[in-house]
Amino acid sequence: xxxxxKTKARRTLVRAGYAIALAGVLAGxxxxxxxxxxxxxxxxxxxxxxxxxxxxxxxxxxxxxxxxNGLDVMTAEASTAGDSATQINALENMxxxxxxxxxxDPANATALVPIVKKARDAGIVVVTTNTSxxxxxxxxxxxxxxxxxxxxxxxxxxxxxxxxxxxxxAMLDYDLADKTSKARHDGFLKGFxxxxxxxxxxxxxxxxxxxxxxxxxxxxxxxxxxxxxxxYTINEPAAQGAFFAIKKARRDVLVTSIDGSxxxxxxxxxxxxxxxxxxxxxxxxxxxxxxxxxxxxDGVKPSGFHNTGTVLITDHPVAGVxxxxxxxxVETCWGE
Amino acid sequence: MREPAPAxxxxxxxxxxLFAYPIAGPLFALIVIFIAxxxxxxxxxxAGNMSLIAQQSVVIGTLALGQTLIILVSGIDLAAGAIMVFxxxxxxxxxxHGDAVPAMALGFLACxxxxxxxxxxxxxxxxxxxxxxxxxxxxxxxxxRLYSQSRSFPITSDLLSVLGSGPELGMLxxxxxxxxxxxLTLILGYALNQTAWGVRVYAIGxxxxxxxxxxxxxxxxxxxxYALAGVFYAFAAWQALGRTPIADPSGYQIANLDSITAVVxxxxxxxxxxxxxxGTFIGTLIVVALKNGLTxxxxxxxxxxxxxxxxxxxxxxxxxxxxxxxxx
Numbered sequence: 001x002x003x004x005x006k007t008k009a010r011r012t013l014v015r016a017g018y019a020i021a022l023a024g025v026l027a028g029x030x031x032x033x034x035x036x037x038x039x040x041x042x043x044x045x046x047x048x049x050x051x052x053x054x055x056x057x058x059x060x061x062x063x064x065x066x067x068x069n070g071l072d073v074m075t076a077e078a079s080t081a082g083d084s085a086t087q088i089n090a091l092e093n094m095x096x097x098x099x100x101x102x103x104x105d106p107a108n109a110t111a112l113v114p115i116v117k118k119a120r121d122a123g124i125v126v127v128t129t130n131t132s133x134x135x136x137x138x139x140x141x142x143x144x145x146x147x148x149x150x151x152x153x154x155x156x157x158x159x160x161x162x163x164x165x166x167x168x169x170a171m172l173d174y175d176l177a178d179k180t181s182k183a184r185h186d187g188f189l190k191g192f193x194x195x196x197x198x199x200x201x202x203x204x205x206x207x208x209x210x211x212x213x214x215x216x217x218x219x220x221x222x223x224x225x226x227x228x229x230x231x232y233t234i235n236e237p238a239a240q241g242a243f244f245a246i247k248k249a250r251r252d253v254l255v256t257s258i259d260g261s262x263x264x265x266x267x268x269x270x271x272x273x274x275x276x277x278x279x280x281x282x283x284x285x286x287x288x289x290x291x292x293x294x295x296x297x298d299g300v301k302p303s304g305f306h307n308t309g310t311v312l313i314t315d316h317p318v319a320g321v322x323x324x325x326x327x328x329x330v331e332t333c334w335g336e
Numbered sequence: 337m338r339e340p341a342p343a344x345x346x347x348x349x350x351x352x353x354l355f356a357y358p359i360a361g362p363l364f365a366l367i368v369i370f371i372a373x374x375x376x377x378x379x380x381x382x383a384g385n386m387s388l389i390a391q392q393s394v395v396i397g398t399l400a401l402g403q404t405l406i407i408l409v410s411g412i413d414l415a416a417g418a419i420m421v422f423x424x425x426x427x428x429x430x431x432x433h434g435d436a437v438p439a440m441a442l443g444f445l446a447c448x449x450x451x452x453x454x455x456x457x458x459x460x461x462x463x464x465x466x467x468x469x470x471x472x473x474x475x476x477x478x479x480x481r482l483y484s485q486s487r488s489f490p491i492t493s494d495l496l497s498v499l500g501s502g503p504e505l506g507m508l509x510x511x512x513x514x515x516x517x518x519x520l521t522l523i524l525g526y527a528l529n530q531t532a533w534g535v536r537v538y539a540i541g542x543x544x545x546x547x548x549x550x551x552x553x554x555x556x557x558x559x560x561x562y563a564l565a566g567v568f569y570a571f572a573a574w575q576a577l578g579r580t581p582i583a584d585p586s587g588y589q590i591a592n593l594d595s596i597t598a599v600v601x602x603x604x605x606x607x608x609x610x611x612x613x614x615g616t617f618i619g620t621l622i623v624v625a626l627k628n629g630l631t632x633x634x635x636x637x638x639x640x641x642x643x644x645x646x647x648x649x650x651x652x653x654x655x656x657x658x659x660x661x662x663x664x
Binding site: 053203212215219220223226237244263336 | 487576584588628633637638
């Protein structure tokens, strides 16, 4: 092949390669297919990264509710935690496409406020799911778990279970800049009846809310504070990881968590986790979409904060804190 | 610009000065870290915690061996962690529904195939490694989620989780995973330093055109580097299942960056051709010991990240300084 041709061929290949790589990247970001049936109206559903099954379940519930009511649906998701840019683009597209309502699970409490205002100025009903904007009134209404209350429940349970034993607490957090993470953390301390910086808190560490980082964090904390006997974890995967560290170190630690996934509830049944708080993403998605349908039909916009529920799940109930057992949990849990 | 002269110099370099001292810096840093934490905390320097640091090192340490190979040929692999996670998810899901042996085989195959595709795209189609592996990162991470439907699989098979166990001598547990990490480092170190293939890898890293002029067939060697890196990613996947017996598609999200950090802190040059696995071994220990010690000292995680970031910049700065020294 003459040199020029070879370079040209290579350049074409390079371009093709770029195209393939780009297509791969875009495939992860592209909004879901738009359904073209029914003649009611178009609704936009914006979620956080689907890497987290909780957000997947919440989105599916919202989409199912919309389709059951004959609506056309447009979906979009943030690609990583805190990725508000993708969500802003998605909202712009939805405004242009003429949606009548949007359910939004904001990746950032303040970054989404201007675009939500633009949508509402255009007459679109915007409600938040899972977590809200700051101020909350930036959207029409909020449908979410009261994460502070969820934290309070496991804090109270841990306090009552420890009875008069001295507590040495480890906090396995997720980034505390995250609203949900902060609320759960604060709630646990409140429920336990202590303030930030209390000497009963032996140590704290950041996890990514998965088993691997939960395990490493717990190993390091146990190494420094072998007397830790109570832990708070941001979610069940982190708790399961922490349990590997506890088991290896042959310690006896009260493990508390939040989420209510099926795998988490099974961990309650097998004793890995002492207590967890179940959230209700299915109800969350349904309530949010139904509020939009009602607003479009009757012109009555929803408003305010709507708690979608928190239930303490444990097989070791304590007096004064309502709870359900793991059997109920397994029947009610929202997914893996 | 005279090409041939530096080319010859570069072929001799790895065997001479470069292996004499590049791990001195990282080794010094590691010793300083150990002394500092031994003095400031009462819980750092004991057998139990040393064994913990080793256990916390094996996944990133094994992954970083593959990353070292790729960086030595002036590449970079942003997909390393995602390929490893894909391997764990494939093995975990197959074992969940059936047998551990085919699960293990398929997990290994998945890692080697994915890494080899990177190699093909880089060596044959001449895409910049950054772009090729960025694309692969997005594809393979999404593939792992689609394949697993974002659920995780508990590992019950002894074969898949064997690397997490090992003999206990009092407080000191030496896991098979730790032994495997040391063994893999030694084997790869031998291959890089004592074989003709290793000399070619360094030569290509220094200057592909010079290597070509010296009769090295660049494309097959680069391909072999990526494929072999895939083998190390597969071992890393096995290590991950041993350490945390859950195959979780959301695990190890920044393992790609962690592995690059370990390689760079270990003194391997991002420009290729300089460094090696001994440095990466130490670099991994530095990153892990720093996190372990700072957590025990009660330092906030965000300050831990700052400390690691500063070390990376220091290491790259030192590398630049050394490179300039060599040219002069």
